[in-house]
Amino acid sequence: MRVLVVNAGSSSLKLRLLDGSDVIERSADLPADQGGFDTDRLAELLRGWAEPDVVGHRIVHGGTRFLGPVRIDGPVRSELQDLIDLAPLHQPKSLAALDAVTGLMPGIPAIASFDTAFHTTIPPAAATYAVPEEWRRRYSIRRYGFHGLSHAYATRRSAQLLDRPLDDLRIVSCHLGAGVSLAAVLGGRSVDTTMGFTPLEGLVMSTRSGSIDPGLVLWLEEHEHLSPHEIADTLEHRSGLTALAGTGDMRQIEAAAELGDEHAMLAVDVYLHSLAAGIAAMSASTAGLDVLVFTGGVGEHSARVRRLAAKRLAYLGVAVDAESNQSGPADRDISAPEAVVQTVVVQAREDLQIAGEARFLLDHDSGVDQGDRQREPPRPE
Known part of the structure; x- marks a missing residue:
């Protein structure tokens, strides 16, 4: 079954056409600021591409309504629109791409896969914020989590690499890209x-601050007379590594740190402190650790980050082999022989997760009532 995977990010639109064996037949990345979401431009780009059997769309937010992939129809499209308030920076781009592709392929089934769906299994103790109940009820305030498609694929792929049953493993998955998140x-x-409730919570990222004292936000409002929008824009776009080192590009930061740049050295230390603390916290949620997975741009390509993170986590039994950590296949085991915890690198392939979910739903849910959102999210093998 041929699948067209549509992955709309905040600044680009990624298209991947996968054949029935998950081989990429055609691919294209379009910058959003150059009309990447425009139907005419898409029509020109897709001319000559084979027609897919199904289109799989990455949708950032499923709220509490969508617990797994769903076939997109009119009512579902309306419900996705209603969720824009929960992800105002990302959801509109996903829906713009959905509308553009649907306009070109109105007769092709379209499936939505959600970045939040993988985390719908988080127990209440981990998902609940200690804020007034009326807030939680009225605004569906809870920890949603993101990067779920990446985490789902990386954990499944790591079990395959190690030839171990996924059901038996305690895994911490580290998606280290421009956005950074961990999953237990x-x-x-x-x-x-x-x-959490937004992608701003958690670890230090390229341009996002990660978790900070909420009292600081209140203090800035009072003492700097900043509006909520100004604070949000700063924490989202001008914080994180960018605020510490002047760039969010880890490659540039590592190069500067090697030359002794104090700002770059501090940025690396802050990033690693945040990362190691987060991994330790996630391992508490799994009551121990069997596998540590690195994926995403930094996770896949920064041997330094992996090495230094492993050094800080040695007390958990993490250790990496110097040679395999430095280079090797995109997907590989980099564990040192003496390591208690196995550490692996997995190439980020959200497209494979989305394609698998699209095929699964098309094969198994034809004719099923689309109002049933509470079923177990499929885990394609």
Whole structure:
């Protein structure tokens, strides 16, 4: 079954056409600021591409309504629109891409896969904020978590790499890209994660601050007379590594740190402190650690980050082999022989997770009532 995967980010639109064996037949990345979401431009781009059997869309937020992939129809599209308030920076881009592709392929089934769905199995103790109940009820305030498609694929792939049953493993998955989040995965299910009600919570990221004292936000409002919008914009776009080192690009930061740049050295230390503390917290949620997974741009390509993180986590039994950590296949085991915890690197392939979910739903849910959102999210193998 041929699948067109549509992955709309905040600044780009990624298209991948996968054949029935998950081989990429065609691919394209379009910057959003150059009309990447425009139907005419898409029509020109897709000319000559084979027609897919199904289109799989990455949708950032499923709220409390969508607990797994769903076939998109009119009512579902309306419900997705209603969730924009929960993800105002990302959801509109996902829906713009959905509308553009649907306009070109109105007769092709479309499936939505959600970044939040993998984390719907988090128990109440981990998902609940200690804020007034009327807030939680009225605004559906809870820890949603994000990067779920990446975490779902990375954990499943790590079990395959190690030839171990996923159901038996305690895994911490580290998605280290421009956005950063961790997931605690027990028996294949997410039981905790670092991002929360928004993608701003959690670890230090490229341009996002990660978790900070909420009292600081109140203090800034009072003493700097900043509006909520100004504070939000700063924490989202001008914080994190960018605020510490002048760039969010870890490659540039590492190069500067090697030359002794104090700002870059501090940025690396803050990033690693945040990362190691987060991994330790996630391992508490899984009651121990069997596998540590690195994925995403930094997770896949920064041997330094992996090495220094492992050094800080040695007390948990984490140790990496110097040679395999430095280079090797995109997907590989980099564990040192003496390590208690196995550490692996997995290439981020959200497209494979989305394609698998689209095929699963099309094969198994034809004719099923789309109002049933409470079923167990499928875990394609």
